[in-house]
Amino acid sequence: MTASAEPAPPPVPPDADPGAALAALRGEIDQLDDQIHELVMRRAEVVAALATSRVKGGASPLRPGREAMILRRLLARHRGTLPGGAVVRLWREIFGASSAMQGGFTVALHAREPGQARLARDHFGGAIPIRSLPSAASALAAVAAGEAQVAVLPLPEEGEPLDRAWWTGLDAPRLQVVARLPFWSARGEAGPEALAVALGAPDASGADRSYLRIEAAAEQGRTGLLAGLAGAGLAPRSLLLRRDGGTVRALAEIEGVLAEGDPRLAALPFAHVLPLGFYAVPERGV
Structure with missing residues (x-):
């Protein structure tokens, strides 16, 4: 299963019953959580492969410069209300x-x-x-x-x-x-x-x-x-x-x-x- 395996749920109609609207939104959140979790697990698999590969050559996992580059890239593309x-x-x-x-x-x-x-x-x-x-x-x-x-x-x-x-x-x-x-x-x-x-x-x-x-x-x-x-x-x-x-x-x-x-x-x-x-x-x- 991948993060894109499940289609996004249809938008909630503006005149929908409040209980049904809440259930639909919670269902969407559940799907998003599953997709995020899939990606986190896949990232861990890549890290494990990197740790055992000859490419890294037994180097320390401490890479603060690389981490800074990742965080700057994410912050630059970040939008919305999440701080x-x-x-x-x-x-x-x-x-x-x-x-x-x-x-x-x-x-x-x-x-x-x-x-x-x-x-x-x-x-x-x-x-x-x-x-x-x-x-x-x-x-x-x-x-x-x-x-x-x-x-x-x-x-x-x-x-x-x-x-x-x-x-x-x-x-x-x-x-x-x-x-x-x-x-x-x-x-x-x-x-x-x-x-x-x-x-x-x-x-x-x-x-x-x-x-x-x-x-x-x-x-x-x-x-x-x-x-x-x-x-x-x-x-x-x-x-x-x-x-x-x-x-x-x-x-x-x-x-x-x-x-x-x-x-x-x-x-x-x-x-x-x-x-x-x-x-x-x-x-x-x-």
């Missing part, structure tokens, strides 16, 4: 269940507030195990050891203590930022945010932002860092600074994909620069 956020939540559950089907997928979570735990659950869905860990370092260690496939960590903040500034010691390029949570939220809505870190490079979505870790002499300061980045064509959206003795460590957020080997990195007048990964630019609904 876009509901569409995103439906597909986030589908994505999570698809990852769980492929086996051995666990999220290592370090949350500083309950909202970040809910954020991780909403993003990865109910089918994915989530381990709460006491520190960012322990969450990253779980990923590095293969005990989890992704770590969900608080966003870096200006002036936070060194033991919270996990980005200063991120083992890139082995570990990289691959996603920013949430991918979708209502416009103007203020809520918790987080970054996801995984082994290996993320996949590009077509609209991405990158993180760059910089070490420079203390005298360069924020002004010198901004000027050096702009001179290389890498003017940052944001710049966090930490001063440790005679060294400044900075985290720059850059538009676009920035990876090792990018010629713009060689033009930067700093002691050390290292890309830390990138994420799909989140969508903001109405």
Whole structure:
């Protein structure tokens, strides 16, 4: 049976008996539910085939860039009264269940507030195990050891203590930022945010932002860092600074994909620069 196997019921006449009209509409909903279910089951079959095929080659099921592309496409074609956020939540559950089907997928979570735990659950869905860990370092260690496939960590903040500034010691390029949570939220809505870190490079979505870790002499300061980045064509959206003795460590957020080997990195007048990964630019609904 396929989603198009059953013909659509005839329209309800405007003068129909209310009870008959209600029964007809409920019957149509039942048919639509069956069609949706058929398509969901077929999608699962395709995911299972992909997981065992040579095409994928044993790669991780975590594909945040690919997921972002799917969600953007669906949101662009979406119409009607069903909120876009509901569409995103439906597909986030589908994505999570698809990852769980492929086996051995666990999220290592370090949350500083309950909202970040809910954020991780909403993003990865109910089918994915989530381990709460006491520190960012322990969450990253779980990923590095293969005990989890992704770590969900608080966003870096200006002036936070060194033991919270996990980005200063991120083992890139082995570990990289691959996603920013949430991918979708209502416009103007203020809520918790987080970054996801995984082994290996993320996949590009077509609209991405990158993180760059910089070490420079203390005298360069924020002004010198901004000027050096702009001179290389890498003017940052944001710049966090930490001063440790005679060294400044900075985290720059850059538009676009920035990876090792990018010629713009060689033009930067700093002691050390290292890309830390990138994420799909989140969508903001109405």
